[in-house]
Amino acid sequence: MEQKEQLLRTEFTELELRLQDPAIFSAPSYPKLAKRRSELEYTLSLFDERARLLRDRAAAQELAQGGDTELQDMARAELEEITGKLSQNEERLIEALTPQDPNNDRDVIMEIRAAAGGDEASLFAAELYRMYARWAENHDFKLELISESPSEAGGFKEIIFSVRGVSAYKQLKFEAGVHRVQRVPVTESQGRIHTSTITVAVLPEAEESDIAISPNDLRIDVYRSSGHGGQSVNTTDSAVRITHLPTGLIVTCQDEKSQTKNKEKAMSVLRSRLLQRKIEDDQKQLSEARKKLIGSGERSEKIRTYNFPQDRITDHRIGYSRSNIPGALNGEIDDLIQSLQAAEHELLAQGN
Numbered sequence: 001m002e003q004k005e006q007l008l009r010t011e012f013t014e015l016e017l018r019l020q021d022p023a024i025f026s027a028p029s030y031p032k033l034a035k036r037r038s039e040l041e042y043t044l045s046l047f048d049e050r051a052r053l054l055r056d057r058a059a060a061q062e063l064a065q066g067g068d069t070e071l072q073d074m075a076r077a078e079l080e081e082i083t084g085k086l087s088q089n090e091e092r093l094i095e096a097l098t099p100q101d102p103n104n105d106r107d108v109i110m111e112i113r114a115a116a117g118g119d120e121a122s123l124f125a126a127e128l129y130r131m132y133a134r135w136a137e138n139h140d141f142k143l144e145l146i147s148e149s150p151s152e153a154g155g156f157k158e159i160i161f162s163v164r165g166v167s168a169y170k171q172l173k174f175e176a177g178v179h180r181v182q183r184v185p186v187t188e189s190q191g192r193i194h195t196s197t198i199t200v201a202v203l204p205e206a207e208e209s210d211i212a213i214s215p216n217d218l219r220i221d222v223y224r225s226s227g228h229g230g231q232s233v234n235t236t237d238s239a240v241r242i243t244h245l246p247t248g249l250i251v252t253c254q255d256e257k258s259q260t261k262n263k264e265k266a267m268s269v270l271r272s273r274l275l276q277r278k279i280e281d282d283q284k285q286l287s288e289a290r291k292k293l294i295g296s297g298e299r300s301e302k303i304r305t306y307n308f309p310q311d312r313i314t315d316h317r318i319g320y321s322r323s324n325i326p327g328a329l330n331g332e333i334d335d336l337i338q339s340l341q342a343a344e345h346e347l348l349a350q351g352n
Contacts, residue, residue, distance in 0.1 A: 060079045100348075108172050113201075115196075125156045175202050208271070220240065222238070
């Protein structure tokens with residue numbers, strides 16, 4: 001602990017010197033440096049509090065061992081209070097010293113796609129979208145639709161949207177993966193239970209400065225938007241399809257009437273997908289335990305099952321189960337999010 005404290009104090013001193021240079025305020029790195037300074041200042045204040053509490057404890061222990069009975073009683077009461085404060089300080093220090101995901105503060109772009117199960121999968125994809133929309137509403141997060149591909153059954157083959165709010169990625173990143181639903185579809189006349197799957201991708205929203213994209217690497221096509229049943233949405237070529245030639249990634253957007261806005265949304269999705277690829281490359285160095293928790297969002301990776309006949313939701317990564325599927329689909333998923341965050345914190349604290 002002492003060695004770690006000294007390293008942080010050295011880093012803080014060096015950072016203070018860098019921030020004294022007036023030129024740093026116009027540098028692209030300034031926001032990150034200022035944030036790091038704030039983090040260090042908070043952590044070092046916890047170390048200062050710890051040192052003070054240890055001195056107070058030593059003084060109280062000395063009084064408790066003295067010959068004055070009245071002072072002994074006072075010292076024992078003070079020792080009890082100091083011990084409690086030290087325990088709280090230690091918890092906060094461990095929290096502050098535990099490495100954090102550098103993308104936690106980002107907004108997110110979420111992509112929900114119907115996989116196996118036909119119409120039933122598309123219907124549940126729509127229910128998952130409403131689940132996240134209600135969750136966002138309950139937490140004062142802003143949700144914005146980017147692109148949708150409705151199914152004839154009234155669900156979604158695919159829907160892409162952004163969620164913006166404090167630490168949105170930290171809250172939602174563990175939703176990435178395959179969500180499996182087991183229930184009797186409304187179209188099932190014999191009451192048989194069907195299993196369908198939906199894939200969810202959670203991308204940390206990238207800024208332009210995060211990912212450099214050369215215009216020469218893009219092929220941009222524009223075409224006329226179409227709505228349900230192929231009906232024309234407008235009479236101009238406002239829909240945009242962007243192909244990233246080096247990777248083959250394709251993003252389309254047609255929900256806005258403006259071609260410019262559709263292009264902006266498509267570029268935002270493209271940057272975020274490229275950033276996610278970079279993150280996945282970095283995660284190859286992670287332990288198997290953290291890889292399992294964070295997930296890849298691949299179609300074969302089942303992370304959660306919604307079993308309607310038993311009214312049970314099971315998150316397979318941490319073995320967590322709960323009832324009340326209707327409540328979850330109404331946005332009440334904080335227990336799932338917090339359980340996964342606790343599992344991540346434990347793994348990070350262990351250095352896994």
